[in-house]
Amino acid sequence: MDVSSLLDDLNDPQREAVAAPPQHMLVLAGAGSGKTRVLIHRLAWLMQVERVAPYSLLAVTFTNKAAQEMRGRIEQTVGVSLHNLWMGTFHGLSHRLLRTHYQQVGLPQGFQILDSDDQHRLIRRVLKSLNLDEKHWPAKQIQWFINARKDEGERPGQIEAGGDFSLQTMIKIYAAYQDVCDRAGLVDFAEILLRSVELLQQNPEVRAHYQQRFRHVLVDEFQDTNAIQYRWLKLLAGPDSKVMIVGDDDQSIYGWRGARVENIQSFLRDFNEPVTIRLEQNYRSTATILKAANAVIANNSDRLGKDLWTDGREGEPISVYTAFNELDEARFIVGRIKDWQQQGNTLTDAAILYRNNAQSRILEEALIQAGLNYRIYGGLRFYERQEIKDALAYLRLIANRKDDAAIERVINTPARGIGETTLAKVRAAAREQQLTLWQTLQQLLATKQLSGRAANAISQFIELIEQLSEACDDLPLHEQAEHAIKRSGLYAMYQAEKGEKAQTRLENLNELITACQTAPYEADEQMTPLESFLAQAALDAGDYQADKHADAVQLMTLHSAKGLEFPLVFINGLEEGMFPSQQSADEPGRLEEERRLCYVGMTRAMQKLYLCHAESRRVYGQEHHQLPSRFLREIPEQYLEPIRLTTRVVQPVSSGRFSQQASHVAFENTGYKLGQRVLHSKFGEGTVLNYEGSGPQSRIQINFDEVGSKWLVTAYARLEAI
Numbered sequence: 001m002d003v004s005s006l007l008d009d010l011n012d013p014q015r016e017a018v019a020a021p022p023q024h025m026l027v028l029a030g031a032g033s034g035k036t037r038v039l040i041h042r043l044a045w046l047m048q049v050e051r052v053a054p055y056s057l058l059a060v061t062f063t064n065k066a067a068q069e070m071r072g073r074i075e076q077t078v079g080v081s082l083h084n085l086w087m088g089t090f091h092g093l094s095h096r097l098l099r100t101h102y103q104q105v106g107l108p109q110g111f112q113i114l115d116s117d118d119q120h121r122l123i124r125r126v127l128k129s130l131n132l133d134e135k136h137w138p139a140k141q142i143q144w145f146i147n148a149r150k151d152e153g154e155r156p157g158q159i160e161a162g163g164d165f166s167l168q169t170m171i172k173i174y175a176a177y178q179d180v181c182d183r184a185g186l187v188d189f190a191e192i193l194l195r196s197v198e199l200l201q202q203n204p205e206v207r208a209h210y211q212q213r214f215r216h217v218l219v220d221e222f223q224d225t226n227a228i229q230y231r232w233l234k235l236l237a238g239p240d241s242k243v244m245i246v247g248d249d250d251q252s253i254y255g256w257r258g259a260r261v262e263n264i265q266s267f268l269r270d271f272n273e274p275v276t277i278r279l280e281q282n283y284r285s286t287a288t289i290l291k292a293a294n295a296v297i298a299n300n301s302d303r304l305g306k307d308l309w310t311d312g313r314e315g316e317p318i319s320v321y322t323a324f325n326e327l328d329e330a331r332f333i334v335g336r337i338k339d340w341q342q343q344g345n346t347l348t349d350a351a352i353l354y355r356n357n358a359q360s361r362i363l364e365e366a367l368i369q370a371g372l373n374y375r376i377y378g379g380l381r382f383y384e385r386q387e388i389k390d391a392l393a394y395l396r397l398i399a400n401r402k403d404d405a406a407i408e409r410v411i412n413t414p415a416r417g418i419g420e421t422t423l424a425k426v427r428a429a430a431r432e433q434q435l436t437l438w439q440t441l442q443q444l445l446a447t448k449q450l451s452g453r454a455a456n457a458i459s460q461f462i463e464l465i466e467q468l469s470e471a472c473d474d475l476p477l478h479e480q481a482e483h484a485i486k487r488s489g490l491y492a493m494y495q496a497e498k499g500e501k502a503q504t505r506l507e508n509l510n511e512l513i514t515a516c517q518t519a520p521y522e523a524d525e526q527m528t529p530l531e532s533f534l535a536q537a538a539l540d541a542g543d544y545q546a547d548k549h550a551d552a553v554q555l556m557t558l559h560s561a562k563g564l565e566f567p568l569v570f571i572n573g574l575e576e577g578m579f580p581s582q583q584s585a586d587e588p589g590r591l592e593e594e595r596r597l598c599y600v601g602m603t604r605a606m607q608k609l610y611l612c613h614a615e616s617r618r619v620y621g622q623e624h625h626q627l628p629s630r631f632l633r634e635i636p637e638q639y640l641e642p643i644r645l646t647t648r649v650v651q652p653v654s655s656g657r658f659s660q661q662a663s664h665v666a667f668e669n670t671g672y673k674l675g676q677r678v679l680h681s682k683f684g685e686g687t688v689l690n691y692e693g694s695g696p697q698s699r700i701q702i703n704f705d706e707v708g709s710k711w712l713v714t715a716y717a718r719l720e721a722i
């Protein structure tokens with residue numbers, strides 16, 4: 001490929017950045033302005049024009065997926081193999097450093113990575129060995145503490161505890177935990193980074209080697225680097241290396257995890273006034289989407305300030321859909337995606353973005369029902385999540401005591417003092433006599449072959465399952481689920497934990513209860529409702545691998561959508577308390593981070609953006625009425641189009657912009673007339689007020705005598721004329 005084509009398809013400032021002489025650079029620019037494109041072209045330029053060997057380049061991306069894509073695109077452009085180009089995430093690259101220099105950092109050659117769940121389990125073991133009560137020292141909180149300290153680059157000996165007893169204890173736990181890890185040759189995620197920083201700090205010859213090797217260091221999504229990552233960068237970039245960072249302060253969305261947008265300022269200082277290049281032209285989104293996103297982010301203070309424009313077309317207005325509940329919202333989204341597909345588009349070009357992982361379940365069910373393939377990024381599918389699997393394991397045991405896998409899963413979750421030794425004994429006995437684990441447990445108890453403590457714990461476990469089973473006998477499915485989750489101690493276990501993840505797990509457990517309540521799992525001759533539900537859940541989870549490469553709708557949280565783009569984007573759950581989340585609404589700093597998240601979400605859309613919110617939503621199995629998100633109000637009305645198939649106004653109902661607006665569709669073919677009296681099985685008698693939409697999406701508004709006005713899906717309303 002010739003040199004000039006590397007600069008084709010670039011605008012002036014982009015070209016300036018790509019073809020700049022070797023120098024430190026900051027590319028500061030808003031969403032969709034080509035930052036990532038510039039970074040890729042710069043890498044290619046350095047190889048082709050400056051004749052820098054791939055070996056001498058280091059490129060940091062935010063996700064592994066981004067690294068893979070980038071590598072592919074550069075290989076295509078440059079036409080040479082890039083096997084010795086170091087490109088990946090901070091963690092991926094640090095891990096590589098540790099593998100190479102395991103001896104210098106005191107790790108065994110085959111050291112293993114501890115994922116977050118393993119780390120948690122290990123911390124609990126350490127707490128036990130220190131005789132500390134988990135009630136006072138919740139493992140999740142300790143985990144959060146250890147990781148945060150490591151992210152700040154601090155070892156136990158470097159933390160000042162002063163007279164703070166609680167902090168002293170945390171430090172003691174941190175030290176003991178680290179000791180176990182070191183002896184077992186285990187590194188957690190935060191350790192990977194810290195250890196590689198220490199490697200570079202403590203080994204001048206290793207540091208010198210890499211500093212000489214990496215003549216150019218390039219970093220994408222720089223606004224989300226944390227303290228240790230920035231230190232890592234400074235250590236790897238030598239006196240002769242040139243560093244180029246690209247980022248957008250408006251897209252810093254990991255502050256809650258220690259990311260520091262101030263690193264941009266530090267970079268300007270530490271790297272001796274690098275050349276700053278601003279890109280202001282957006283190539284991704286329509287003018288409408290861009291102006292709307294700009295209007296939202298303009299409400300934040302302390303921005304570095306950027307003007308983003310496009311010479312692209314205006315595009316369609318942003319559609320705002322006011323659903324009356326979360327099911328209606330999901331049904332609407334799926335309906336629009338079906339239309340999109342029927343117009344000849346691929347599903348892969350459509351993305352649904354949400355604030356919390358728990359929101360995906362309703363969407364998944366609607367997609368499954370509609371027979372649309374989907375793929376979830378950056379999170380497990382609902383039924384594969386640990387806490388859901390734990391809860392399902394209890395339900396499975398209620399349904400079937402022979403389920404060995406379920407016993408394995410929950411016999412000691414939450415911890416009830418059944419240790420590995422006892423378990424090994426049980427497993428061996430079961431194997432020997434070819435009995436199920438459940439039978440074996442009973443037999444070992446009956447023949448008194450277990451120590452007093454183990455026997456006690458096991459008989460309690462058996463009793464728990466029997467009691468649960470009995471108590472659940474005549475309960476509706478969702479109450480069975482609630483019972484299992486609460487009485488088993490699962491709920492309390494996660495409640496005792498702190499941090500974002502424990503909160504998510506609780507939300508998911510509640511969501512499971514809602515799933516049982518609303519899902520149409522009917523009993524038939526073969527199966528009880530519980531069995532039928534469990535079968536569905538298992539099938540759902542099993543589908544996952546099959547459609548990995550198939551044409552599929554993309555589902556992900558707003559956080560994992562960073563850096564990506566899709567022609568069609570839906571953002572759902574735009575309600576106060578949901579997005580912005582409840583906790584953030586009261587704290588200005590966090591609210592601004594939520595707003596940046598909204599900006600990230602909106603700027604993923606290329607052609608068409610839908611913003612959805614529901615008037616009522618079941619959260620934790622309870623119905624909540626929420627106001628539309630303030631972010632909706634921050635978008636100038638001229639860019640929005642409420643979804644109403646309106647012909648003429650009949651009767652004003654409410655003047656709220658996003659509430660039930662006065663609008664009306666001809667009532668032909670509906671069987672209902674304006675002003676007609678109808679009877680609803682739950683809400684009683686009322687008068688027909690309004691009607692909108694057509695086909696399965698049509699809705700009818702009734703003013704009920706008892707409960708006031710409500711929108712109902714016509715097809716499900718089952719109204720009786722009176």
Ligand code: ATP
Pocket residue numbers: 009010011014029030031032033034035036037038248251282283284562563564565603
């Ligand atoms: P984000 O902030 O979301 O990470 P970004 O600034 O990294 O966005 P890119 O993803 O690099 O932006 O580019 C956005 C879109 O615009 C891509 O589809 C890219 O191919 C296209 N693009 C970038 N620059 C140009 C250009 N000069 N001409 C045409 N298309 C461009």
Ligand code: MG
Pocket residue numbers: 035036037563
């Ligand atoms: Mg990018």
